[in-house]
Amino acid sequence: MTALSGRPAGPAPGTGAAVLQGSDVAVHYGGIRAVDGVDLTLETGRILGVLGPNGSGKSTLLAALTRLVPLTRGRLTLDGEDYGRTPPSRLAHRGIARTFQTVRLLPDLTVLGNIQLGADLRLGRGARLRELVRRTVPEAVQEAVERTGVGDLLDLRPGELSYGTARRVEIARALAGRPRVLMLDEPTAGMNQPERLEVAGLLRRLRDEGLTQLLVEHDVSMMVDTCDRLLAMNQGRPIAEGPPRDVVRDAAVQEAYLGKRGHRAGDR
Numbered sequence: 001m002t003a004l005s006g007r008p009a010g011p012a013p014g015t016g017a018a019v020l021q022g023s024d025v026a027v028h029y030g031g032i033r034a035v036d037g038v039d040l041t042l043e044t045g046r047i048l049g050v051l052g053p054n055g056s057g058k059s060t061l062l063a064a065l066t067r068l069v070p071l072t073r074g075r076l077t078l079d080g081e082d083y084g085r086t087p088p089s090r091l092a093h094r095g096i097a098r099t100f101q102t103v104r105l106l107p108d109l110t111v112l113g114n115i116q117l118g119a120d121l122r123l124g125r126g127a128r129l130r131e132l133v134r135r136t137v138p139e140a141v142q143e144a145v146e147r148t149g150v151g152d153l154l155d156l157r158p159g160e161l162s163y164g165t166a167r168r169v170e171i172a173r174a175l176a177g178r179p180r181v182l183m184l185d186e187p188t189a190g191m192n193q194p195e196r197l198e199v200a201g202l203l204r205r206l207r208d209e210g211l212t213q214l215l216v217e218h219d220v221s222m223m224v225d226t227c228d229r230l231l232a233m234n235q236g237r238p239i240a241e242g243p244p245r246d247v248v249r250d251a252a253v254q255e256a257y258l259g260k261r262g263h264r265a266g267d268r
């Protein structure tokens with residue numbers, strides 16, 4: 001197993017502090033140990049990639065971290081404070097946003113309307129917050145639109161977008177809440193190569209602007225090029241963690257991929 005300590009060389013100032021931590025995270029469905037004893041740390045301005053063959057527990061881990069499934073065991077903290085009982089609807093307010101494996105835009109709203117929803121979620125509905133919403137939403141939405149380059153599409157409906165563009169709008173919606181932590185479940189699934197490269201570039205730019213991210217992806221070369229660290233899972237268990245190139249060369253990771261997918265994890 002790869003060493004669990006150490007960071008990429010030369011961290012930029014202000015990056016690297018632990019923001020979100022999961023300790024001994026487990027989610028069991030009856031006898032199925034979908035996730036079983038995962039420790040992870042998301043560091044400020046870094047991308048942690050979660051890698052593993054189909055059914056290894058990546059999406060369940062992400063669901064646990066975003067409180068969509070209850071933990072069987074373990075602890076979740078944000079800035080050192082336990083959030084293991086925070087309802088998922090309150091997570092955006094605490095600065096955690098996510099995108100899903102499948103596109104979940106509201107079909108009857110325009111692109112702009114969908115992105116505005118992300119800002120509304122973050123700021124909540126309380127009377128005291130309404131004024132804040134009025135003052136800050138346009139700015140947050142505009143920023144999200146600019147960062148993701150969807151400014152020409154604001155009046156379109158999701159049904160009129162290509163798949164890759166719809167996924168970019170989802171990222172814009174998540175960013176409109178000005179999250180501190182963004183979790184993405186297979187953001188390039190179903191995309192062609194230019195679209196994948198574009199999303200990878202966007203995630204790296206967001207990272208360089210200080211956004212902490214957790215990325216679940218099957219595209220190993222994208223993970224190596226995009227992530228600062230990788231956590232590899234197999235059958236719900238962590239099998240390696242560390243710098244991306246070390247993790248994809250790890251014997252246990254190679255074995256998990258050879259056994260299930262018939263190719264080497266590090267093949268480019």
Ligand SMILES: Nc1ncnc2c1ncn2[C@@H]1O[C@H](COP(=O)(O)OP(=O)(O)OP(=O)(O)O)[C@@H](O)[C@H]1O
Binds near residue numbers: 029060061
């Ligand atoms: N709601 C559920 N009830 C029962 N078993 C589940 C449930 N959700 C997931 N599982 C099981 O948990 C295991 C992990 O599934 P999960 O979807 O988290 O894996 P994954 O690594 O994200 O897979 P993929 O790459 O195919 O998306 C699998 O065996 C799956 O069948």
